[in-house]
Amino acid sequence: MTKKSTRRAFVKRSATAVAGAVVLPQIIPSSVFGMGGKLPPSDRIVIGAIGTGSQGSSNMRDFLRLKDQVQFVAVCDVDSLHLERAADMVNKANSNSDCRTYNDYREFLEKEKLDAVSIALPDHWHGIIYSEAANTKMHIYGEKPICRTIEDGKIIVKAVKNNDIIWQTGSWQRSQPNFHRGAELVINGRIGKINYIEVGLPDGNKGIGTPPIQDVPPELEWDMWLGPALKVPYRGVSHWDWRWILDYSGGQLTDWAGHHIDIANWGAGLEHTGPVEISGEGVYPVEGIYDVPVEYDFRCKYANDIEMRVANASRLINGMGTTWYGELGWIHTNRGNRLIASDSEILQEVIGENEIHLYKSENHWQNFIDCIRSGNQTIAPVDVAYRAISVALLGEIAMTTGETIKWDPEKEEIIGNPRAARLLSRPYRKPWTLPNV
């Protein structure tokens, strides 16, 4: 612990020196830096990764692009093929063969004293591993949605806060100019007071029926992959496709909440609160192993009279993305740098000096590294991510119970419905438990 604290203090101290060097490059000989003008290894953020599948390795690539600032040293995965591939990626970037590998995250967290860790796992693992990683005081780049249940989310937020670490959520749309601009126009009242928001997320996936029980591939530690989730026989569904099974995910709804619901909250100033009433319905598969809703459509009422409708894209006129409706018009934003408004002049508006200027980041992964150095808050902090996924998780509860759910966003409790309140958490299979935070 002492050793790590020292190292972290060093990283923070050196940040000032680095800033100086950037301003005055011509008088600092590049030989002071490491090879090829990089920062010397001691000044780079030392980072590892837990979960190196599709999103995990994608995040690794984004961090490795910042190679003059980041040094990858260790990777962890329950799939040895993923692990091997990730270690190769790191070793190639470091031009050595030193990347340390782990199958068990517990060993990783015990042995690795790093500045930061990038975590990308199926949602059912988020509660335990985010909290335990926060307890080691490593800074965390964590994938959305940050939790599978609201109770998990509360613990994660607390763990990040109590350990005073830097957290960045993988809600990278915040670092894209169109989403930032759209949200900034909205929050500054360019379409007047907001009364309605529509959020379109992807339609659900086609099923695969029920594949037969089969041998677990030798590279995969199935029981560890399941972890706190109930034990089920292996039917060939693990990587990526876990998101179509309720034990591990809520489907496209929860998968994408950290994007377009998060953006909706950002513009409407709902980042630190939640709805007070939620109702709606889902369309669930009748046949097959996949059981997440393939269509969903629910409405959230907020205390300030805003109503948010969240639905699969095929149900909405604007399809995917976020549309804010205000007294003076509407603004819609989506991926592909899409930003349109009821009147194109709205989009030309200048935000004045004394107005709200939303946090600006041009590179989501860089923003995380910058904040580790500066100690500043990231563009996608943990409590904000929790509020975004809460909307989807409450929608899920409303659809599962078929009831209108009343929610107290201050106390973070379901009001007057103990049955629905049970769905705020998901018991863990023994011996797994959430850590004390």
Added chain:
Amino acid sequence: MKKQYFILLILAGLLTLLPACRNNRKFRTLIITGQGDHDWQASSPALKEILNQTGMFSARIIVTPEKGEDISDFNPDFTRYRLVVLDYNGDSWSEETKTAFIEYVRNGGGVVVYGEAGNAFPGWKEYNYMIGLGGGEARDENNGPYVYFRRNEMVIDTSAGTAGSHGERYEFEIRTRITDHPITSGLPVRWLHGSDILSNRLRGPAIKMDILATAFANPKYGGSGRDEPVLMTISYEKGRIFHTTLGYPYEDSGPAMQCPGFISTFRRGAEWAVTGNVTQPVPRDFPSAAAVVIRDDFREISISEAMENLADYNMSKSTKYFTTLQSYIRQAGGDEKTLLKYEKMMVKVLVNDETTVEAKKLLLRELSWMGSDYCISAIEDLAENNELKDEAEFALERLKAE
């Protein structure tokens, strides 16, 4: 005074009985069949059964003379019916019959145009108006434009060419295009239909017609590459016509007719054609885009049937009995009495030694949130069972959390 009061009472009683009587009166329905390239001997009894099961229709089948035989005597009294279902593609009816049919529709009679009937009577102008769009090689640009969807927009294509073609039989996705019509209200926006033959390249006058749903005719299966209309409504004077191209029969009825998507839209379309409204709820097993659903006998699974079948549940065979139970629970919408009724049924299956472990595990997950104190002791017993320990503990942790 007393006597007057008594009469008033009787009157009041009669008035309250009236709606009940009306509800008991079924819509007399005539299914016309007897000719066509399809297996009408299979489809028409299936359609009759599909309608009669609702308790809303009283359908009978009338079979025309065979193709080429003298059809001049075929002259049903349409006025005796509220609904005429056309499962017929063959010889022209007599002028007298045609006129009677037009009169029937004009005066507000309901019509359902099913499958092959969309290819019938290419030269009968009024019929073309009634069906909106039709197929069959005898139709061409003189019948009207091709109408289909492309990139979510309706296309009216006046190019020359014959109407009607189809590819192979396959499972295709249906896209609801009008979601606030009584027939489609509450349906999924996208759903996968049981293997069927999709009619392509329909053309017709398309006047006073709404396209409620389309399906992409995949060129991979010999389709047109267009989003082809599959469910349509047409107004013809006072009459309402529902036109479905779905449900091509195959070996008795087959997956196209056994799909709850077909069954339900057919029933809803029939009710709308009669009354202009739909009172039937969307069935719990209506398919989603995720998977095809098949009903063995057109009937929706009842809660007790779901429970019975759960005992020897085997998810490799079908998950529908469990997902149906979940759907009943959702539909209870938190109603304590209904949920307790289901809970008792679930516990009965749960404590049954014959019930599969797979089924018990699923029931425990479900009870974990919707159960009451009633199920706790049964679950505690199961916690002793090694195979069910995890699920039982999972359930108890939630149930005892309050």
